Amino acid sequence: MTMSRRALLAAGAGAGVGLLAACGSNTGRGSGGSRTELAQWYHQYGEAGTEQAVERYAAAYKKASVKVQWRPGNYDQQTAAALLTDSGPDVFEVNGPTIDQIQGGQVVDLTDLLKGVEDDFNPAVLAQKRYDGRIWGVPQAVDMQMLYYRKSLLRDAGVEPPTTLDALVDAAKKLTDRKVKGLFLGNDGGAGVLGGTPLYAAGLQLVTADGGVGFDDPAAARTLGKLHQLYADKSLLLGAPADWSDPSAFLQGLTAMQWCGLWALPQVQKELGDDFGVLPFPKDGGQGRPSVPVGAYGAAVSARSRHKDAAKEFVRWLWVERTDYQEDFALSYGFHIPARISLAKKATRLQSGPAADAVRFTTDHGCAQPLLWTPAAQSAYQDALSRIIRSGADPEGELRAVVGKVAAELDRVKSAKKAKTAS
Amino acid sequence: MRGRRALWFWVFVGPFALGLALFTYVPLVWSVGLSFFDARNTVTPTHFVGLDNYTAMLKDDAFVDSLKTFLVFTAFIVPATYAFSLSLALMVNRVRRARAFFRSVFFLPAACSYVVAALVWKMSIFNGVRFGLANTLLGWFGGDPVAWLSTTDPPWYWLVIVTVRLWLQAGFYMILFLAGLQRIDPALYEAAAVDGARPGWTVLRHITLPQLRATSVAVVLLLVINAFQAFDEFYNLLSDARGYPPYARPPLVYLYYTALGQGQNLGVGSAGAVILALIVAIVTVGQARWLRLGRTDADG
Structure with a gap:
């Protein structure tokens, strides 16, 4: 009898721990494996196809295995809470980063990633990502x-x-x-x-x-x-x-x-x-x-990431190097202006009618909310x-x-x- | 024997106690701790600021306004729910047929989610365009459409907020009152009739209400505490496309925005939560004393 009671207790305790572990492990990081695993977070875009597109980009990256998390609901609150813990994302898009996130040391300096191409980014939205002379997020696509x-x-x-x-x-x-x-x-x-x-x-x-x-x-x-x-x-x-x-x-x-x-x-x-x-x-x-x-979601790297360098490398690959994906992301699903000036100029969908007006307003009259x-x-x-x-x-x-x-x-x-x- | 009992006690109570400690007491104590620190975007702050967060919160017009919003809300919702659910209970108690049916029908809204009800109220009943239900009714009488939730002068939004909660919670309190009514000894009514009390107001005033005293105290207490906790319907009815409620923010909505929303100022938010907890405690204890909670109906 005594044994069975103990067994019961042990089983109960084990189940409890198992449950807690289960709660904590759903971070999209996965575990084990030899390749570096990165968790990348996006907020839920309303336009059909965007989720599949970002999954496709992630799958095409060879140096690490990137797991995309598509997060419906209050995205800003979710990331803010996740950045307080070790189980948050490595790479995440953010309507910022905010000044408090930068000053609080929650995001990583990404200045090096933009070396040489800085001038190709829309200056109004890039200014929003700049603090203290450093850049803390890579603009993904411009909204206005x-x-x-x-x-x-x-x-x-x-x-x-x-x-x-x-x-x-x-x-x-x-x-x-x-x-x-x-x-x-x-x-x-x-x-x-x-x-x-x-x-x-x-x-x-x-x-x-x-x-x-x-x-x-x-x-x-x-x-x-x-x-x-x-x-x-x-x-x-x-x-x-x-x-x-x-x-x-x-x-x-x-x-x-x-x-x-x-x-x-x-x-x-x-x-x-x-x-x-x-x-x-x-x-x-x-x-x-x-x-x-005007404004832009920025790709940022969490300072709590265990693979900061790998995460930065991925951001450089996707949001700096792969202009084909950037163009696809901005123009094929919803309707955004590419954050890269060279891409915005090329885009045929943006060259006539009200869309062209919108691009002109963005260039001539765009005001981004200051950091x-x-x-x-x-x-x-x-x-x-x-x-x-x-x-x-x-x-x-x-x-x-x-x-x-x-x-x-x-x-x-x-x-x-x-x-x-x-x- | 004694050891065995203790063991079983912990087997059954342990998981619950553990959960309570982990998910209620630890965050509670942590939050009190945070309220003394400059905690922006962190739950492990290092910069001790003493009572600064408390003075900041008490000087904050928006926080003081949120307390006023709560007062106005309580002034509307507590008497309205009390009167409405008591009348429902009296009516249901009197019907001879299909009593169970009416009881269930009036109780049914209690099973509805606050969020869902708030959205129904916002988008179909009280939307501001001409084809909203309330505006269609107004239109039949030649009235112009009213933007119910967007008009602060006169503050029509209170009508929306109060009616949605009234609809949701009246059924639950009706059940409490019904239970109270069924405990009243029929002999009292018979005696009153013999003494010449006319059924209706006199009997209600001198027999029913005094006999319901304990139930009423409990109902009022619960209503006030629930009003303090108001969040769902305010947030869902009034927040804009970006989730910011521009006015009529009760304390929890405002604290949610400060601490957990874009603000992420957990220190000041925690200070506000502690202040709010103190107010709730004082009000509840005061109310219980004043209404003499715990006395039985017979003492009344």
Whole structure:
């Protein structure tokens, strides 16, 4: 009897350990084998074929066995959590890396990989990956957002495609009737998706070149106040079943103009044919210039990887050397602009119609979110913008508070750098 | 004999105790530890900052706002659920036929996930375009479509948030009230009738409610704690395409964003969690004292 009880306990303990081990081992790394094994993480792309494509690239790499993990859900949170442990990815794509990830030593310096080809990368998005003179992620493909408008609806209302913010406010008002709204900037009224774009359109910026607050200027309050005008005029579509990132509201005729991503272009083209055009966010004021937000997922290497050199070598092979795969990745599935200038110039799909406009906007008016613009700064600004747009809060007062918070946040980031260089 | 009992005790309780320690107590203590460190993007910080995280959190308007959001939410949801589930229970208790059927039907929503219900509320019932269910109803009476979740003035979004939770949880509390109602001695009602109390409000006020005292205390306590833990419906109803809820953030939603979202500021997030835990503890103990939890119905 005693024996069997012990046996039972041992079995129970064994099962428990086995379960725990099972929980911890699903990292995509596999175990054993003579070839180096690398785990590579991607977020789930919506376009069909992308997953198979990245599997194909990984399989074609001969120096290591690369296991791709395709991760649905909150990808940023998943990687952030995984980077705290040893069971995270070796190579991963990231909407960053963020300044805190770089300063926290979570990602590896990749400057050497780009030696000689640095100039071939889109400078706006490469600037986002650069900190302290080093490069911390290799841009994979450029994404951008712009304003889609329905030509026929504008023509019927006698409205020209707007080239200034005031014209946009007027156009949205004229295009609004009982069934169709003038403009869709997302269900929150625009605070989330627009971010710093209106500030760039006013000739300002989020963070200056020397790391100061870039919108401590009366022009900022004036421009953001106009966004409230759109809301107050009831020209904005709100509460649509799908948010701004999906072109459904535009395609279903719920709105005459919509802010959306380049990724929606093939679908819009398919459904509307020639009956649409694209615009950058229009300029505002004498110093203003049109602007479009650009950004790129970057390939980064985890500092916790057990095979950092092998991982770097793989990143160099895929995202620097294999331009054929880079071109395939950017253009064959979804619709992105290759991060390499030489590839973007070659791409025939990007040489005519609205796609060519989009490329031109990216080159001429592209503004990437600065690396020093931390999530804390972002949420302070976005909350204020939300109150300005929706509740009609006084833009000057709101901005004063935001400037204070952002300045403190920039100081923190800069002093963290000093502490690091000192130590 | 005694040793044998102890052994069996650990065989049955051990795995659970181990899980509790590993997945609840260790993270709890760890989180309290983190709250005293500058912990950005790390769970093993080295830079001790004392109470800085706590002062930062208490000075943070957004955190204070989240506590206000919780207060408003509680002020709506606790009385609404109490009244609604009690009325359901009284009605179901009175029907003579198909009582089990009604009981099940009203309890059914409790089996639905908060996320799913929130999405149904957001995308079909209360979407802001003209063909949403609520707006279609408004349209029949000549009203203009309302962007329920995007309008902060008047704050229509509260209607959406409160109704989804009301629908989800009323059935569960109805069952609690039904159990309470069935424990009331019918002789009391007979005696009241003999004394001339008219059925209806008088009986409810002087017999039913006092007899339900213990149940009511438990229900209110559970409702307040559940309101503190509100996350799912707020997050799913109000967050934008990038997962950022711009307003009406109860404390857990805000802390989730600070600590686990893009913020990854685990030190400040933990400080917020400790503050929140203290508030929940104080409120619960205070409420239990005030409502005299634990007394039986007869004492009431």
